[in-house]
Amino acid sequence: MGEIKVGTASWTDRTLLDSGWYPPEATSAEQRLAYYATQFPLVEVDSTYYAPPNEQTTRLWAQRTPPGFTFNIKAFSLLTGHPTKVAALPKDLRPDTAKPNIYPKDVPAQTYEDVWARFLDALEPLAEADKLGLLLFQFPPWFTIRRSNKQTLLEVAARCKPHRVAVEFRHASWFTGDNERETLDFLRAHDLAYVVVDMPQGHRSSIPPVVAATSDVAAIRFHGHSDRWTSRDIHEKFGYLYSTRELQSWAPKVRSLAEKTASTHVLMNNCYSDYAQRNAAELAAMLTS
Numbered sequence: 001m002g003e004i005k006v007g008t009a010s011w012t013d014r015t016l017l018d019s020g021w022y023p024p025e026a027t028s029a030e031q032r033l034a035y036y037a038t039q040f041p042l043v044e045v046d047s048t049y050y051a052p053p054n055e056q057t058t059r060l061w062a063q064r065t066p067p068g069f070t071f072n073i074k075a076f077s078l079l080t081g082h083p084t085k086v087a088a089l090p091k092d093l094r095p096d097t098a099k100p101n102i103y104p105k106d107v108p109a110q111t112y113e114d115v116w117a118r119f120l121d122a123l124e125p126l127a128e129a130d131k132l133g134l135l136l137f138q139f140p141p142w143f144t145i146r147r148s149n150k151q152t153l154l155e156v157a158a159r160c161k162p163h164r165v166a167v168e169f170r171h172a173s174w175f176t177g178d179n180e181r182e183t184l185d186f187l188r189a190h191d192l193a194y195v196v197v198d199m200p201q202g203h204r205s206s207i208p209p210v211v212a213a214t215s216d217v218a219a220i221r222f223h224g225h226s227d228r229w230t231s232r233d234i235h236e237k238f239g240y241l242y243s244t245r246e247l248q249s250w251a252p253k254v255r256s257l258a259e260k261t262a263s264t265h266v267l268m269n270n271c272y273s274d275y276a277q278r279n280a281a282e283l284a285a286m287l288t289s
Contacts, residue, residue: 006284007042008276009269021274037065044072059125070133134166141205145173168195170205187214199223218257224270239272
């Protein structure tokens with residue numbers, strides 16, 4: 001069986017800081033990350049979706065965590081085709097536009113290339129410290145199964161080499177009927193890690209919890225089952241505490257992935273208060289018992 005790493009998709013959320021999960025003496029960013037790393041071997045950085053990271057910050061992350069700790073990095077929104085705030089781009093790369101949000105088509109080709117280069121360059125301190133895990137590319141609900149979008153996946157993987165890319169879909173067309181086999185076979189053929197998701201069903205962005213491995217690294221992200229999934233309030237959207245029974249139903253599925261891979265990354269993304277940390281600790285205990 002391969003290694004299983006369990007962690008959460010945040011360690012700095014304000015509601016987490018207010019929950020009392022951190023000890024009173026952990027008052028600085030450095031102390032909180034150091035404490036988190038004593039509890040879990042893996043974390044997903046979601047802040048990099050909203051703004052590109054910088055090299056100084058990632059170097060500090062590497063320095064403040066022990067050997068063997070892993071950072072999964074969520075790709076910047078512009079690189080996955082999501083609407084991106086102009087203010088999120090580095091000042092010297094911001095287009096002269098009145099639009100509050102932009103897409104790749106709204107920036108010059110060289111600007112887009114520069115954003116890619118800076119995003120990847122900023123991750124080098126983590127890579128050099130052997131602490132860079134998966135680069136998570138979560139595509140938008142309008143990213144459907146089609147030839148051009150498959151080509152996009154290949155282009156993303158080529159840009160990111162030698163770093164590992166994990167792909168999360170948000171449109172059910174990738175798994176409708178025979179498309180499920182086609183999708184998984186495509187990812188396997190190109191050594192792209194498929195992200196298994198547990199999320200509310202019945203929404204435009206819902207995809208089924210298909211459990212499969214398509215590379216030597218497997219990934220699972222738990223988004224919860226909030227009945228406010230469409231809320232603009234991120235804490236209403238992800239504020240869901242998994243029950244012990246729900247986690248118990250997932251434990252054998254996680255183990256089945258670990259039997260097929262060298263490493264399995266399990267991330268709790270139900271980031272409200274200390275819900276993700278509590279659920280991650282409980283699931284990790286189940287997997288080691």
